[in-house]
Amino acid sequence: MTDSSLFAPLLPPCVKIAEMDPRDSSIGALEPAEQRVVADAVPHRQREFAAGRQLAHGLIGDLGYPRTPLLAHPDRSPRWPEGLVGSITHCEGRVAVAVGRSSEVMGIGIDIEPCAPLPAELGPLVLTADERRRVDAWSAEDGSLRSRWVFSAKEATYKAVYPLTRKVLEFSDLEVFGGPMGFVSVLRRQAPPFPEGTSFVGHRAAVGGYMANAVVLRPT
Ligand SMILES: CC(C)(COP(=O)(O)OP(=O)(O)OC[C@H]1O[C@@H](n2cnc3c(N)ncnc32)[C@H](O)[C@@H]1OP(=O)(O)O)[C@@H](O)C(=O)NCCC(=O)NCCS
Structure with missing residues (x-):
C-alpha cells in the first residue's frame, strides 16, 4: 500500500x-x-x-x-x-x-531512518564536538536518538545539494543546528554553486518507529 x-x-x-x-x-x-x-x-x-x-x-x-x-x-x-x-x-x-x-x-x-540509536562508533564520525555539545542540550527528546537525528539531517541535506554540486561532502562539511522540529545545515566549505556558509533549512518528524528528515531547495 x-x-x-x-x-x-x-x-x-x-x-x-x-x-x-x-x-x-x-x-x-x-x-x-x-x-x-x-x-x-x-x-x-x-x-x-x-x-x-x-x-x-x-x-x-x-x-x-x-x-x-x-x-x-x-x-x-x-x-x-x-x-x-x-x-x-x-x-x-x-x-x-x-x-x-x-x-x-x-x-x-x-532521508528515513529507524528510531534507534546510531551505533556508538559512528557518533564521532558524524557529529563535530560542537554538534555533540548542542544535541546534548536538547531536553525533550530521547537522548539515544540525538546522534541519529543529526546523521539523517546531514544525509538529507547531502542528497538535496549533490545533484547541483556533484561533490562528495564529508560529515564535517555540514554543521547541523536545530531541535526536535527542524534544523539548519550550514556548509562549512565551498561547494559551487554554494559558497561556504550557505544555510539549508530542513524539517523533521518521527512517526511509527521512523524518523524522517527533508530538505527542499527553493529557487532564489
Ligand atoms: C546517498 C547517501 C547519502 C545515502 O544513501 P543510503 O545510505 O543508501 O541511504 P538511502 O536509502 O536513504 O538513499 C539511497 C538512495 O539515495 C539516492 N542517491 C544515491 N546517491 C546519491 C547522491 N549522490 N545524491 C542524491 N541521491 C543519491 C539513490 O536514489 C539511492 O537509492 P537507489 O539506489 O535505490 O536509487 C550515501 O550513500 C552516500 O552517498 N554517502 C556518501 C556521502 C556522505 O554520506 N557524506 C556525509 C553526509 S554530508
Missing part, C-alpha cells in the same frame, strides 16, 4: 511524495532496463530498489511525464527526467520518494 504519512507534513505542496513498504513491491513492475540494474542483487536490495522505482514512476506520471526507465548516474544518484528533481530513501520496512518540478524546486533531499 502507498501512503505519504511520514514526509507529507515536511514538504511544500509543490513536492509530491509517496511511501510504501518495500515488501509490497514487485521487481516485475519495473522497466527491463531497471530490472537489469539489480538483476544480481540480493532480494532485499531488489525489493527496496523496486519500491523506489515504482513510487517514482507513479509520481512522475502524476506530474504529466511519460514513463521511461529511471536509471542512475555512475555515482548512484538517480537521473530524473529533464524538468524534474527528486529524492529516494529506504530503510527496513519503508521506502519514500519525493519529486518536484525544477521550475519550482532546485533540489530535494529526503
Whole structure:
C-alpha cells in the first residue's frame, strides 16, 4: 500500500511524495532496463530498489511525464527526467520518494531512518564536538536518538545539494543546528554553486518507529 504519512507534513505542496513498504513491491513492475540494474542483487536490495522505482514512476506520471526507465548516474544518484528533481530513501520496512518540478524546486533531499540509536562508533564520525555539545542540550527528546537525528539531517541535506554540486561532502562539511522540529545545515566549505556558509533549512518528524528528515531547495 502507498501512503505519504511520514514526509507529507515536511514538504511544500509543490513536492509530491509517496511511501510504501518495500515488501509490497514487485521487481516485475519495473522497466527491463531497471530490472537489469539489480538483476544480481540480493532480494532485499531488489525489493527496496523496486519500491523506489515504482513510487517514482507513479509520481512522475502524476506530474504529466511519460514513463521511461529511471536509471542512475555512475555515482548512484538517480537521473530524473529533464524538468524534474527528486529524492529516494529506504530503510527496513519503508521506502519514500519525493519529486518536484525544477521550475519550482532546485533540489530535494529526503532521508528515513529507524528510531534507534546510531551505533556508538559512528557518533564521532558524524557529529563535530560542537554538534555533540548542542544535541546534548536538547531536553525533550530521547537522548539515544540525538546522534541519529543529526546523521539523517546531514544525509538529507547531502542528497538535496549533490545533484547541483556533484561533490562528495564529508560529515564535517555540514554543521547541523536545530531541535526536535527542524534544523539548519550550514556548509562549512565551498561547494559551487554554494559558497561556504550557505544555510539549508530542513524539517523533521518521527512517526511509527521512523524518523524522517527533508530538505527542499527553493529557487532564489
Ligand atoms: C546517498 C547517501 C547519502 C545515502 O544513501 P543510503 O545510505 O543508501 O541511504 P538511502 O536509502 O536513504 O538513499 C539511497 C538512495 O539515495 C539516492 N542517491 C544515491 N546517491 C546519491 C547522491 N549522490 N545524491 C542524491 N541521491 C543519491 C539513490 O536514489 C539511492 O537509492 P537507489 O539506489 O535505490 O536509487 C550515501 O550513500 C552516500 O552517498 N554517502 C556518501 C556521502 C556522505 O554520506 N557524506 C556525509 C553526509 S554530508
